[in-house]
Amino acid sequence: MPRHLDHWTLLGCGALGGVLAGLLAEAGNQVSLLRTNDAEVRLPLQLSWWDLQGHEHHFEPDFLQTKDAANIRLLLVTTKAYQVQSALEPLIGQLPSATPILLLHNGMGTESWVRRAFPDNPLLLMVTSNGALRLGSEAFRHTGAGETWIGPANAAARAWQPLAELLARALPHAGWSEAIHHKQWEKLVINAVINPLTALSGERNGSLLQRQDEVEALCEELLPLLQRHGLSGDLAYWRDKVLQVARLTADNYSSMQQDLACGRPSEIDFITGFVLREAQEAKLHLPLHQQLYQAIKAKETP
Numbered sequence: 001m002p003r004h005l006d007h008w009t010l011l012g013c014g015a016l017g018g019v020l021a022g023l024l025a026e027a028g029n030q031v032s033l034l035r036t037n038d039a040e041v042r043l044p045l046q047l048s049w050w051d052l053q054g055h056e057h058h059f060e061p062d063f064l065q066t067k068d069a070a071n072i073r074l075l076l077v078t079t080k081a082y083q084v085q086s087a088l089e090p091l092i093g094q095l096p097s098a099t100p101i102l103l104l105h106n107g108m109g110t111e112s113w114v115r116r117a118f119p120d121n122p123l124l125l126m127v128t129s130n131g132a133l134r135l136g137s138e139a140f141r142h143t144g145a146g147e148t149w150i151g152p153a154n155a156a157a158r159a160w161q162p163l164a165e166l167l168a169r170a171l172p173h174a175g176w177s178e179a180i181h182h183k184q185w186e187k188l189v190i191n192a193v194i195n196p197l198t199a200l201s202g203e204r205n206g207s208l209l210q211r212q213d214e215v216e217a218l219c220e221e222l223l224p225l226l227q228r229h230g231l232s233g234d235l236a237y238w239r240d241k242v243l244q245v246a247r248l249t250a251d252n253y254s255s256m257q258q259d260l261a262c263g264r265p266s267e268i269d270f271i272t273g274f275v276l277r278e279a280q281e282a283k284l285h286l287p288l289h290q291q292l293y294q295a296i297k298a299k300e301t302p
């Protein structure tokens with residue numbers, strides 16, 4: 001039976017990490033924030049966050065550094081996908097091998113490196129459609145409710161199913177999924193269509209409701225790859241799924257749109273880039289997704 005279920009260490013206290021840290025603390029968990037790079041932390045520090053009803057909350061987490069790794073019992077990684085490797089690298093050989101690692105980011109493609117770097121650690125994957133905003137280095141806002149799924153990426157992770165129940169006490173609609181890769185692929189399809197299209201146009205997600213032919217064509221190109229990964233669903237299913245998210249988030253700008261608009265790197269290599277690498281392995285050609293990938297790369301600040 002796993003212990004220390006109520007002491008979470010978060011690596012990556014940005015928009016999502018900040019809100020999750022607040023929600024976990026509010027539900028009675030001990031929360032520590034880990035930095036594995038050189039950025040300085042001013043102590044003691046009180047973090048503020050606003051819940052979905054607009055209520056303000058405060059909490060004072062512990063701040064950890066790489067040298068504290070031996071004391072970490074549960075590690076939730078909430079960096080951007082392209083920061084996962086550099087953020088975890090300093091922990092190789094330092095993190096106890098019994099400590100579960102939970103990866104939570106958009107896109108796919110970090111898992112294989114983490115498996116190689118931490119071969120004995122239980123590895124869990126998380127997918128969420130909650131929304132979060134960073135208002136400053138110490139202030140965060142929960143902007144949208146959504147589902148959260150957690151599931152095992154290796155055999156050692158199966159013993160950690162109780163984490164789902166614990167998460168569900170902190171944020172609504174959290175559950176365990178043995179088919180967590182399917183959940184990741186579902187989110188990947190949505191991100192692979194909505195993110196590059198809106199990042200290139202600079203428009204809100206709702207703009208895609210006027211571009212249904214393009215949405216459909218992008219979904220159609222993905223179908224053989226999705227079938228290869230065991231995801232059922234015909235063209236109408238995937239098109240409607242993407243359009244439903246565009247409708248529900250019509251007033252929002254996608255994260256890729258925001259990243260490009262702010263001159264930050266995007267997660268394109270872990271979204272469309274991952275899709276294209278998987279397609280290449282399967283000898284499938286996805287010219288429309290290839291075009292989007294190149295267009296985003298050209299727009300990304302070097």
Ligand SMILES: NC(=O)c1ccc[n+]([C@@H]2O[C@H](COP(=O)([O-])OP(=O)(O)OC[C@H]3O[C@@H](n4cnc5c(N)ncnc54)[C@H](OP(=O)(O)O)[C@@H]3O)[C@@H](O)[C@H]2O)c1
Pocket residue numbers: 011012013014015016017034035036037039078079080081083086087088104105106107128129130131132133134255267
């Ligand atoms: N925000 C949302 O609504 C939302 C919803 C669903 C999924 N997601 C996904 O969740 C992931 C995180 O998104 P986000 O919006 O929270 O991004 P974010 O605000 O950029 O947060 C990432 C955080 O990781 C920190 N970080 C990077 N390297 C670190 C290290 N070595 N040690 C400690 N901290 C480190 C960054 O710190 P610095 O700022 O100092 O670099 C930053 O605070 C992304 O994959 C995103 O697509 C986000």
